[in-house]
Amino acid sequence: MNGLYKVAIVASALSVAVASSAVAGPVEDRKELMKTVGKSVKLAVSMAKGDVPFDAVAAAAAMQTIHDVPDKYVKLFPQGSDKHPKTEASPKIWQDMNGFLAKANDLKAASAKTKAAASQGQQAFQAAVFGPLVKTCKGCHDAYRIKKN
Amino acid sequence: MHRVAWTGIRLGLSIALACHFLISPGRSLAQSAATATPDLRNGRTMFFAGGCASCHAAPATAACDNPKIKDKFTLAGGRCLKTPFGTFYAPNISPDKTSGIGGWSNAQFIKAMREGVSPEGENYYPVFPYTSYQRMHERDLLDLKAFLDTLPAVKSQAPGHDLALPFRLRQTLTLWKYMFLDGKPFKPDQNKSAKLNRGAYLVEGPGHCGECHSPRNRLGGVIADKRFSGGPDPEGKGIVPNITSHKSGIADWSEADIITALETGLTPAFDTFGGAMVKVQENMAELSAKDRAAIAAYIKSLTPIPSSVGKPKKP
Numbered sequence: 001m002n003g004l005y006k007v008a009i010v011a012s013a014l015s016v017a018v019a020s021s022a023v024a025g026p027v028e029d030r031k032e033l034m035k036t037v038g039k040s041v042k043l044a045v046s047m048a049k050g051d052v053p054f055d056a057v058a059a060a061a062a063m064q065t066i067h068d069v070p071d072k073y074v075k076l077f078p079q080g081s082d083k084h085p086k087t088e089a090s091p092k093i094w095q096d097m098n099g100f101l102a103k104a105n106d107l108k109a110a111s112a113k114t115k116a117a118a119s120q121g122q123q124a125f126q127a128a129v130f131g132p133l134v135k136t137c138k139g140c141h142d143a144y145r146i147k148k149n
Numbered sequence: 150m151h152r153v154a155w156t157g158i159r160l161g162l163s164i165a166l167a168c169h170f171l172i173s174p175g176r177s178l179a180q181s182a183a184t185a186t187p188d189l190r191n192g193r194t195m196f197f198a199g200g201c202a203s204c205h206a207a208p209a210t211a212a213c214d215n216p217k218i219k220d221k222f223t224l225a226g227g228r229c230l231k232t233p234f235g236t237f238y239a240p241n242i243s244p245d246k247t248s249g250i251g252g253w254s255n256a257q258f259i260k261a262m263r264e265g266v267s268p269e270g271e272n273y274y275p276v277f278p279y280t281s282y283q284r285m286h287e288r289d290l291l292d293l294k295a296f297l298d299t300l301p302a303v304k305s306q307a308p309g310h311d312l313a314l315p316f317r318l319r320q321t322l323t324l325w326k327y328m329f330l331d332g333k334p335f336k337p338d339q340n341k342s343a344k345l346n347r348g349a350y351l352v353e354g355p356g357h358c359g360e361c362h363s364p365r366n367r368l369g370g371v372i373a374d375k376r377f378s379g380g381p382d383p384e385g386k387g388i389v390p391n392i393t394s395h396k397s398g399i400a401d402w403s404e405a406d407i408i409t410a411l412e413t414g415l416t417p418a419f420d421t422f423g424g425a426m427v428k429v430q431e432n433m434a435e436l437s438a439k440d441r442a443a444i445a446a447y448i449k450s451l452t453p454i455p456s457s458v459g460k461p462k463k464p
Binding site for chain 2: 141
C-alpha cells in the first residue's frame with residue numbers, strides 16, 4: 001500500500017482517538033449528572049406512587065437536586081462530543097443549541113414547580129411529578145437523545 | 150455492464166407486472182359492516198392505537214423532521230422520515246376532498262390500510278405500516294374512517310418521496326408484498342383470555358409495535374421469528390429496544406411497569422421514553438386503562454428472544 005495512504009490512515013485513527021479522549025471527561029460527567037437526576041426521580045416517583053411514605057422535606061430536596069443540574073449540564077457539550085462512542089447525545093443538540101438550552105430551562109422550571117407542589121401534600125406532588133416533570137424529561141429525550149441500549 | 154443492468158430491470162419489471170395480475174384483488178367489504186352506524190368513540194381509539202398523528206400530523210415548523218406538531222388532529226401531512234431507502238413524506242389524510250382523503254370511499258380506505266393500495270391502484274411504500282394494519286377488523290377501520298372524517302379538512306400537498314433510484318418504481322412493491330404481506334386478518338387464540346386477545350389485536354394490528362421493534366432483512370421485511378426483539382431506528386441513528394421478556398429485553402419489567410410506562414412514559418429505571426416512543430406513549434395514554442392493561446399483558450407474554458440490537462444489558 002502506498003506509504004502516503006498508511007500515514008493518512010494512522011493520522012485519522014490518531015485524531016479520532018485524541019478527539020475521543022478529549023471529550024471523554026464531559027461525556028462521563030454529563031452521564032453522571034443524568035444519573036443524579038434519575039436518583040431524584042426514583043425517590044420522587046416512589047413517594048408519588050405511595051411506595052414509600054411521603055416526606056415533604058425529602059421530596060423538596062430531591063427537586064432541588066434536579067433543579068441544580070441543568071446549569072452544570074449544558075456546559076458539558078463541547079463540539080464533536082456527539083462522536084464519542086459512549087454518548088447518546090444527538091447531533092441535533094448542536095444543530096439546535098437554543099432549543100436544547102430551552103429544554104434545560106424547562107427542567108429547572110418543572111423541578112421548581114414540583115418542589116412547590118411538595119409543600120402542598122402528596123396529591124399535589126404526585127400530580128406534578130407525573131405531569132410537568134416527566135413531560136419535561138420526555139420532551140428533551142424526544143428531540144435530543146439517541147437510544148443506544 | 151449497462152446491458153446486463155437494463156435486462157435485469159426489464160426482467161424485474163416483467164415479474165412485477167405478472168405478479169400484479171396474478172395476485173387476487175383482495176377481500177371485499179362485508180355487507181353488514183358497510184351498513185352499521187359508525188362508532189366514533191371506537192374510531193378515536195383506533196386513531197390513537199394506530200398512531201396516525203405520529204406520522205400524518207403536520208410539523209409545527211417548516212422543518213419536516215421537527216418533533217413538535219401543530220396539533221394532533223391536523224393531519225395535513227408533510228412530516229419526513231429519513232431511511233436507508235431515501236426520505237419519505239407523509240401525505241395529507243385530513244378529510245379535504247382534493248389534497249386529503251375526504252373523497253375516498255370506505256372500500257378505498259380499507260384497501261389502503263390493509264393492502265397498501267391507493268384509490269388509483271398504486272402501491273404504497275411499507276413505511277406506511279399496512280403489514281400490521283392488515284390485521285384490523287373491518288368494523289374498526291370503518292369507525293376510524295368515520296372519526297377521521299370529523300377532523301379539520303386542510304388543503305395541503307405534501308412533497309413526493311425522495312428515494313434512491315432502485316426504490317422509485319412502485320410496481321416492484323407488488324413483489325415485496327407477495328413476500329411480506331400475508332393478507333390475513335387477526336385471528337383470536339381460543340386458548341387465551343379475552344384480555345390477551347385484545348392485547349394481541351392492539352399490538353399486532355393498529356399498534357404496529359413490531360414495525361419498529363423488530364429487525365428487518367435486506368429487503369426491508371420484518372424477520373418473523375425475531376419480531377419484537379428490537380431493531381435499528383428507522384431514522385438511522387440508535388436503536389429501538391427489545392420488548393420481549395428476555396434478559397436482554399424487558400425481563401425485569403412487570404406488567405404493571407409496562408402499564409406505567411405506557412401511561413406516563415416513566416420506565417422502571419426512572420428514566421423516560423425518548424425519541425419516537427414519546428409520541429407513541431402519548432397516544433397510548435389516550436387509550437382506556439383496560440386497553441393499556443391488555444397491551445401490557447400481551448407484551449409480557451411474548452416469547453423471550455435475545456436482542457437483535459444494542460450492547461448487552463448489564464445484569
